[in-house]
Amino acid sequence: MNEGSSIRIILVEDHGDTLDILQQVLRHLAATVKAVLTAREGLALVADADIVVTDYKLPGEDGVWLLEQVNLQPRPVPVLLVSGFAQEQVPRLAEAPFVRKLLKPIDPWELGGIIREVLDGRPVVMAVDHAHARSRRCLCVPPH
Numbered sequence: 001m002n003e004g005s006s007i008r009i010i011l012v013e014d015h016g017d018t019l020d021i022l023q024q025v026l027r028h029l030a031a032t033v034k035a036v037l038t039a040r041e042g043l044a045l046v047a048d049a050d051i052v053v054t055d056y057k058l059p060g061e062d063g064v065w066l067l068e069q070v071n072l073q074p075r076p077v078p079v080l081l082v083s084g085f086a087q088e089q090v091p092r093l094a095e096a097p098f099v100r101k102l103l104k105p106i107d108p109w110e111l112g113g114i115i116r117e118v119l120d121g122r123p124v125v126m127a128v129d130h131a132h133a134r135s136r137r138c139l140c141v142p143p144h
Contacts, residue, residue, distance in 0.1 A: 025108035
């Protein structure tokens with residue numbers, strides 16, 4: 001894309017429908033999305049990510065474990081939580097320093113805006129969709 005390079009998102013979600021819709025919308029917003037089902041799979045991809053979006057309850061290790069492991073990496077990236085559990089329900093979740101904690105259900109378009117805000121206020125790049133003669137938001141990193 002001419003405006004800049006795509007934001008690289010690791011999406012960790014074990015619920016198929018949620019994974020599909022979040023992935024589709026974030027890709028529509030011009031993000032590069034790698035979707036996985038477990039925290040361990042997500043951790044393996046962190047070196048090539050700008051941000052991680054994770055559920056709390058996952059097969060094997062949970063989202064807090066993933067956050068802790070990401071923060072130990074040579075280049076830690078922000079980890080955003082999207083969960084059906086409120087932090088008041090799970091003390092471990094309440095104490096975890098996620099960059100944001102969002103309660104499901106979440107509007108996937110709103111999630112795109114939150115991701116943009118989290119990434120240090122980089123401006124939202126507007127791309128023109130000539131095929132549909134309208135503007136749309138784009139999760140792109142502006143050129144330097």
